[in-house]
Amino acid sequence: MNILLVGEYSRLHNSLKEGLIKLGHNVVIIGFNDGFKNYPVDYPIVLKWNSSFPKKIKVGIYKLTGFNITSYFTYKQFKKYQLNLVGFDVVQLINENSFYCGLYYEKRILKFLFENNKKSFLLSCGTDYLSVKYAFENTAIKSVAQPYLNGKIKQKNYLSVLKFRTETYKKLHYFIKQNTIGIIASDMDYHIPLINQSKYLGLIPNPINIDKFKVLPLNFANEIIIFHGINSESYFKKGNDFFEKALKIIEEKYYPKVEVIITRDVPYKKYIDLYNKAHIVLDQVYAHDQGYNALEAMAKGKVVFTGAETEFVNHYKLSERVAINAIPDVTYLVKELSFLIENPKEIKAISERARIFIEQEHDYIISAKKYIDIWNNALS
Template sequence: MNILLIGEYSRLHNSLKEGLIKLGHNVILVGTEDGFKQFPVDYNYGASFFSRSKLKSFSILINRLTSLNLPQIESAIRFYRLLPKLKEFDTVQLINENSIKTNSTLEIWLLKKIIKNNKKIFLLSCGIDHLSVKYAYDKKFKYSILTPYHENQNLKDYYKFILLKLQRPAIKLHDFIFKHINGVLASDIDYHLPLLNHPKYLGLIPNPINYNKIEFIPLSITNKIIIFHGVNSQNYIKKGNVFFDEALEIIKNKFPDKVKVIRTEDIPYNDYIKVYDACHILLDQVYAYDQGYNALEAMAKGKVVFTGAEQEWLDYYNIEADTVAINALPDANKISAKLEWLILNPENILNISSNARAFIEKEHDYITIAQKYLEVWKH
């Protein structure tokens, strides 16, 4: 089968591609490398000219004066130039509803060409799309990435990009995509719940993890327990990192001789995954029901990860709380209490570490997951 994957987000499509190739299929991945994370793609349509430091301020000024987003227009032009190479695929999968990273009008125009020149089109829900944002905006989650906005309307500018998904252009793009796709898939519980009972929903397929590329590092606690907190500054509020920082202050003051904290900010993906090799505990995100890619890869390495691990996730995989990952709640005191439990009971760190790796191998094996995609794409 010839397969085209459009867009990249947290290395999901790279891992899926690796699984599909193992199963004997031809796969082309086009994308933007996801900003500073620099994920590999076969063809890159990300804005490069207007991303240069000397032109960034110019493009921002033009956007303020005219509402024109020059990087988005550049992405559209670069994608358009790739169109001759993006034909006659059996299956095309979009990483989300804005996979080309341009404005809604241009996105629709370019997607029409993709739809015309290929056989089947599928959508993956694994990021900020209309339905998941509306579900969160309507407070159907007990907490979500929109919780800080609900609690503080002064954050409206910070949430501008997300809230755009509720406005007419994004809704028009959403309606167009759902009219033409063969189906939509969710990558985890956070996207599964908003899609339940939708007529085009084909189900949840867990994130594929190529754990053969991720060395399991058996943990040894001989001195201090190392806690890693890697921050993406753009998502600091949405991910709830403030609760981790507050919890870490509590822990550092309470156990100065027992813990070492490593904190990074906005480092490339390949550097990020190396920096946390030495840690025992990794702090990922708060406002989630399930794990994203960073958490899953850390779990594959055998780290004890504080992340989304809500009851809905426990029920879906039929596992017990605090045995595979730690559910990080939006409460610094509760997070610090869980950290203290681990610090005072280091055997729990070792048990969760081995359980985490076993869970990834069982539920997120990239070849098994690729096979599940193939089965659904027959729809």
């Protein structure tokens, strides 16, 4: 089967590509390489006029004329590749706004892909029209809406989420829905909003190339090490404020039994070196399921504070914890961290279960087979 994967996010499509190639399929990726992470892309597209002084000029031109220079240059780059982007059995979009263009150029790109390939599918693995709509209609449930509605994030800093509430992106949603076979969710946070939606094809867990992630032995000879890596741009979105308050209490309560490592916007290599030393990794508080950072840490045998809500536990029929369900509550986080520090055997047990869970549910070969099954059923 010839497969075109459109877009990259947290290495999802690269991991899926590796699994599909192992199964004998031909796969190429077009899109951005997810910023500083610089994931491999066969047909790379670069965001232009999107930072520093050129961005200010772009914004000024857009306000005066409605013309988006970045979208235009993205479309020009796509045109350069388009003869190589025809005749595929399957096209899969990683998001409803895979090319980050405004409606006009996004539709032109997608229209070409839809008309020149056999079948197209949409993946829900990040914010999109339905997931954002659900979050804002169900505000008591953990979601990306909560930190914004609690006044922690300014509107101008949350446009990547809020744009999916606009009429423009509602139109884009229905255009994609009309032209694709169906939509696949990558975890429970996207599965839940899609339940009972027409064209929903089901959940396939995020693929993890477990060959790239070796279990790191946990050494309890000295301190228990807790790692908290902060990206300033997503500080409140991930609930880092709750983690920082909890860690301050833990440091005072358990010094010198614990070592707390907090990084902020450090280079990736330094981030990984420090994170590899940890027994416990703090990920995020507003999720039902694990994203890629958490899954990769679990693959290495870390105990991760992340999304592990009841819906997740029930879906995978888990009888024991493979991760710690994090919630936006400092007292709760302190209680859970204290239990682990006082019971290091539980750290070891969760560590082992976490790795087994990744091998059983997220292995990239197993995941790739599930994609093939869904695509084939839809193609027949």
